Amino acid sequence: MYKVLLVDDEPLVREYLRLHIASNHPDWEVAGEAMDGQEAWDMLQDVRVHLVITDIKMPVVDGLELCRRLSQSENPPIILILSGFDEFSLARDALRFGVQNYLLKPVVHDELAEALAKVTAQLDRKFHEELAALAMGKVSKESQTQVVRQFLKSLVSDDSVEIKALYPLVFRLKVQLIETEGLIMVLDLDEDRLAQKGIPYGDISVFRFILNQMTGELSEASGSGFVFLDEDQHTCVLVTGEDKNDIEHKCRSLYGKVSSAMLANTGITVSGALGTFESELFHLQYSHAKATETLNHRLFMEEPSLFNGWNEDVQLQRLAILEQTLSSLQFAIPDRNEAAFLMAVKRFFESLPHISSVHVMKFGLYLLRQLANGPLERQGGFLESAYHHLQQMHRNPSELSIQAVLGLFQEIFHRLTKGGKEEPVHENEQDIVSRVRTYIYSHYAEPLSLALLAEKMGISPGYLSSIFHKTMQESYIKFLTRVRMEQAAKLLKANPPVKVYDVSEKVGYVSVKHFSHVFKQFHHMPPGEYQEKHLSAAEWPAL
Structure with a gap:
């Protein structure tokens, strides 16, 4: 009452x-x-x-x-x-x-x-x-951390169901994931070092757990960012800061601490990669994808490092070779084309300045990971067997030659060979996009994700993303940001003046700092300055 x-x-x-x-x-x-x-x-x-x-x-x-x-x-x-x-x-x-x-x-x-x-x-x-x-x-700090970790995992893997369920919780918890800019740093064990030490294949997950725990503890101690695991069990860190230099410094500092701690406690080295800088939360999947791709540069190197994809000339060439190789291998397996399979393997190793046991080990493990959810999924203990053969190759470096390498992968091929439809269109695309725009205009102050919008429209997130960008010539997140910034401008012109932090919340931002950063990018001045400039234009709001 x-x-x-x-x-x-x-x-x-x-x-x-x-x-x-x-x-x-x-x-x-x-x-x-x-x-x-x-x-x-x-x-x-x-x-x-x-x-x-x-x-x-x-x-x-x-x-x-x-x-x-x-x-x-x-x-x-x-x-x-x-x-x-x-x-x-x-x-x-x-x-x-x-x-x-x-x-x-x-x-x-x-x-x-x-x-x-x-x-x-x-x-x-x-x-x-x-x-x-x-x-x-009343939610404990530990529970909040678990919610954030699971949300970030679902975000970078584009799990629409999880995003839809967890984003409102993160919003309610007022967790400031991005204030100005941020990126995803991906860390992973150098599995060739595990193989060299004779670690069984089944124990690799134990060392990945150790890496994740160490990274979490060191990150919390230094306030470096949010740590979570992606679907491939890579340790990922969302690192934010005042500017790009600050973020990169935090990444390199944390990577150095994690690498030293892992080497001292387990004798295992760690490689890492930095993704792209992003200012929007729902663009972090692009940062993660870039970091994951850049991490593959370690296949061409013998020593661990923290890689970035910003100076891309050499890296792009190498990663293109790797992508072509993997594509050829994946086509050769269902076709049972042994010659094409071995030709692709040979082409990759011939692109290296020299062939070492480290290169063979890294490429072999990479190949097993890529095929693990495909042809190898039904092969029972084959992963352990292939891992053992790779270990044997490392223990007999005198036998290392292109013929020996091809012989190893020929055996893999023999074991392997033993053994999506497009979204249906029930409604005009422009009508769907028009409904999405209307929904955004009506609910821009709420936590809106691509998954939620897609569910409202009764279509898949991927299809919505595609038709929205095709129709509007911009992504849904850019459109949402523009709507929020336009509404924020209207609120800042109101009389009596509305506090900036109230405007931030009214247009769907948890962090005032993040709101101010995005507003300045959009209107070329901070919200406070914009409000002062336009205060005289205030009108009486009708009930």
């Missing part, structure tokens, strides 16, 4: 309001009546109400002074002003005290009903938000 205080020096007006509320709004209770602002102020010292309906011109203390006092109180009620046509300038003055609602006298039944309905909806939203915030406040 919501409570309202009626303040007017005309008894007939108070009686009309009281009778209307009692007969038409069962969710409301008239908690009291006052003839002027002073009497109302005295009553409010003892009575807590959700809404004050007050006249402007009254004896002793008028409505404007009452609004001023309430605006300075803790957790003030919503204020609805009653004003005559000749009092409109006074009503405008109430803007300074946060009043946003007014009705003209004489009060019309339908207008009063609509006003109370809107205030009820506003209070309902506030109640639900406070209830959710209370529930989120």
